[in-house]
Amino acid sequence: MQRDRVYLGLYLVAVLAATLIHDPVWLAVGLALVLLSAGRQAANLLRRAVLTVLAFNTLISLSYIGMAWWQDISPWQTLLRLNLRVLLLTCLTFLFIARSNLFQALSLSKNLTYVLGLAYSQSLIFRRAHEDFRLALSSRSLKRPGLLDRYRASAAAVSWFIEKSLHAATQSSQALRSRGFFHD
Amino acid sequence: MTELRYRIIKPAATPALDAAPVLDVIGVGHRYGATEVLRDISFAIRPGEKVVLLGSNGSGKSTLLKILNGLIAPAAGQFHYQGEAITPARLKLPALHRRFRSEVALLFQNPDAMLFNPSVFDEIAFGPRQMELTNVAERVRHWADQVGVSQHLERPPFTLSGGEKQKVCLAALLALEPKVLLLDEPTAALDPRSTGWLVDFLGGLDITTLTTTHNLSLAPELGSRALVLGEDHSLIHDGPIQALLADMDLLAAANLVHTHRHRHGNIEHRHTHVHDWQ
Numbered sequence: 141m142q143r144d145r146v147y148l149g150l151y152l153v154a155v156l157a158a159t160l161i162h163d164p165v166w167l168a169v170g171l172a173l174v175l176l177s178a179g180r181q182a183a184n185l186l187r188r189a190v191l192t193v194l195a196f197n198t199l200i201s202l203s204y205i206g207m208a209w210w211q212d213i214s215p216w217q218t219l220l221r222l223n224l225r226v227l228l229l230t231c232l233t234f235l236f237i238a239r240s241n242l243f244q245a246l247s248l249s250k251n252l253t254y255v256l257g258l259a260y261s262q263s264l265i266f267r268r269a270h271e272d273f274r275l276a277l278s279s280r281s282l283k284r285p286g287l288l289d290r291y292r293a294s295a296a297a298v299s300w301f302i303e304k305s306l307h308a309a310t311q312s313s314q315a316l317r318s319r320g321f322f323h324d
Numbered sequence: 325m326t327e328l329r330y331r332i333i334k335p336a337a338t339p340a341l342d343a344a345p346v347l348d349v350i351g352v353g354h355r356y357g358a359t360e361v362l363r364d365i366s367f368a369i370r371p372g373e374k375v376v377l378l379g380s381n382g383s384g385k386s387t388l389l390k391i392l393n394g395l396i397a398p399a400a401g402q403f404h405y406q407g408e409a410i411t412p413a414r415l416k417l418p419a420l421h422r423r424f425r426s427e428v429a430l431l432f433q434n435p436d437a438m439l440f441n442p443s444v445f446d447e448i449a450f451g452p453r454q455m456e457l458t459n460v461a462e463r464v465r466h467w468a469d470q471v472g473v474s475q476h477l478e479r480p481p482f483t484l485s486g487g488e489k490q491k492v493c494l495a496a497l498l499a500l501e502p503k504v505l506l507l508d509e510p511t512a513a514l515d516p517r518s519t520g521w522l523v524d525f526l527g528g529l530d531i532t533t534l535t536t537t538h539n540l541s542l543a544p545e546l547g548s549r550a551l552v553l554g555e556d557h558s559l560i561h562d563g564p565i566q567a568l569l570a571d572m573d574l575l576a577a578a579n580l581v582h583t584h585r586h587r588h589g590n591i592e593h594r595h596t597h598v599h600d601w602q
Contacts, residue, residue, distance in 0.1 A: 272437040275395045280438065280496070283418070283456040289450075290442070296440035299482065321595045 143246035151243060152235040158228050164217070167224040174231045181238070187229040197223055254321065258312050265308075273297040334387070343370045344407065346532055347392060351401035354387055358468060363558040365401070367534060367551055368501040371503070374545045376565060377536040379553030380579035385536040386433065388553070389506045393430040405504075426455060429497035435489040435510040439481040444473055444492050446483050451500040471525070487518035494525075507535040511542060534539045540580055544569065552578050 154170070161167055176184040184196060201219055208215035242260075246252040277293045284294070345368035354362040361384040368438055379385045390396045391403055394410045403410050405424060415421045432438050441447040445482045448464045456461065468474045471491040476484060481492050490513065497505065507526070511519045523545045525530065526533060543550060543565055549569045552561035560578060561568050575581040585592060 183350065269437065272432055272434055275390060276430075276432050276437040277433075277440070278428045279393050279395055279425070280451060282422050282451065282500075292442070293440040296436075296482070300436050 145242045145248065147240040148245040151232060151240075154232050155229060158225055158232065162221060164220045164224055167228055168226070171224060171228045171231060174228065174235055178231075178235055178238075185231055185234055185238075189234055191229055192283060193226050195302075197226055220255065251321075260311050262308055264311075267303075269301070269304070270297065273300075275300075334490070339537055343372075345369060345404075346371045348404040348407075349388075349392070349401070350404070351398035352388070352391060353401060354391065354398050354489045356387075362391075362398070362553075363552075364557060365559050367559065367562050367572045369504075369534060371532055372530070373532055374526075374547035375534045375549045375551060376528070376547035377534055377551045377553070378538060378540070378543060378568075378580060378592065379536075380538055381458075382553060383553040383555060383578075384506070384509050384557045387551060388477070389430060389461055389508050389534070389536060394430060395423060395430075398521070422455075422494055426500045428506065429500065430506040430547040431490075431493055431497060431508060431510055433510075433512055435486070435493045436482075438493045438496070439489060439516065442480060443478055443480050444468070444484070448495045448499050450496060455500065459536040464495075467493060467499045471495045472521070476506070481570055486513040487515060490514060490518070490522070498529075499517070502531070504532045504534070507528070507533065507549045509536055509540060511537065538580065540575070552580070554578050 154174075158167065158170060161170070173318065178185045201223065204219060205215050208218075216252055243253060246256050273296075275288075281289075289322060302315070326586035327329050333599065336429060347369040349367050352362055352365045354358070361382075365388065373538055377388065387396065391398050392411060393414045394405075395402075396398075397411050397413065400565060405428060408420065409413075415424060415543065439447055443535075445464055447466055449460050452460045452463050452532055462558055465474065466476070468477055470493050473484075473488060473495060476488060476492070481489060484492065484542050510522055510526075519542070526535070526546060533547065537543055537546060548565055549567040550561060550563065550567060551559060552574070554577060561571075572581065576583075
């Protein structure tokens with residue numbers, strides 16, 4: 141338990157530092173330190189982090205390049221800083237989750253443990269549902285689904301997840317209220 | 325024009341016991357990480373058989389169906405369909421993929437996972453269109469009529485009730501006229517009227533079915549042979565369903581019945597019960 145809380149403290153300090161440092165060199169040094177800390181898992185950690193942020197960062201980067209071109213300024217320093225920072229924060233988070241028990245780390249607060257429990261249970265349900273959506277499309281497809289079919293399947297899944305999230309959030313807040321979590 | 329291969333009949337055809345197995349499961353085991361979900365499962369199902377797979381929650385029923393649908397590779401053992409080994413890797417062969425996916429259909433427990441087309445018509449037509457059949461509209465109307473969703477053909481499937489979604493999913497699968505239908509807790513989200521309809525409908529299909537449930541009172545209506553997964557994830561029964569229902573010790577071992585205190589008049593006692601719940 142003590143070790144998990146130490147990891148939590150280190151993680152929060154590292155996140156704060158990563159948001160305060162603006163020099164890309166130091167952000168790169170931070171990323172290198174995180175990957176060194178991951179040891180043999182470094183390559184896997186970096187791959188997962190890159191895949192996670194790829195779509196978001198590409199969109200933001202392209203938008204910024206467009207804006208910089210419009211305003212006739214150089215985008216590269218900012219782009220480097222932005223992408224390194226997001227990658228560093230993502231790697232840090234993945235490493236922290238892999239190395240520590242979140243329930244033990246947050247056991248100092250009953251409320252935080254409740255919130256974590258709710259988030260964790262919802263994520264497990266959604267992970268299973270996501271797998272079922274993926275497998276169902278695969279099961280029904282006699283040949284590789286076309287772009288339109290994949291788009292429709294993704295849209296249906298997203299719609300289902302949003303609806304279930306709203307329903308689950310309502311249920312959770314009602315359950316917490318029923319158990320006296322909110323003092324109103 | 326392709327002729328529809330089967331029709332609703334009663335009673336269902338008797339399975340040929342000397343026929344070669346359509347599904348052959350040999351020593352299948354599976355794990356999710358460190359958690360074992362299936363242990364050394366072996367059984368064979370012959371054409372026309374209606375088999376019920378029973379087990380408590382978490383016993384591995386859904387995972388077994390996904391393995392039998394070629395969606396998950398078992399960690400141990402083998403699975404054969406009509407004598408051909410099936411794994412996700414082998415299903416990358418286009419001809420095998422096309423044949424297997426058109427002949428072995430899986431109804432997921434959550435019908436929402438299966439529905440993604442803009443209308444019920446398109447949903448049912450999805451498979452036949454992929455097969456490039458010429459009589460797609462006729463098939464769609466036939467199966468929509470069989471399951472009773474003809475009046476919803478133009479509606480988005482997401483707006484239907486749980487029972488109606490289940491019917492649309494069934495029609496979508498049956499439109500391909502599969503030889504094997506795998507059903508994962510098909511009555512779990514249904515009201516009593518829809519459950520009765522489904523039991524009658526499945527009983528009238530001349531097709532091999534493997535249906536999972538933990539509803540003991542429905543089990544004899546869904547098949548004559550029972551497979552039971554125990555809490556240790558092994559197969560603890562494979563035989564006639566009536567023999568299973570008469571064996572309270574086995575049912576208790578599989579966590580399919582429960583014991584509690586209750587009253588008969590002024591006498592209070594405890595004994596094993598078969599109370600079904602969803």
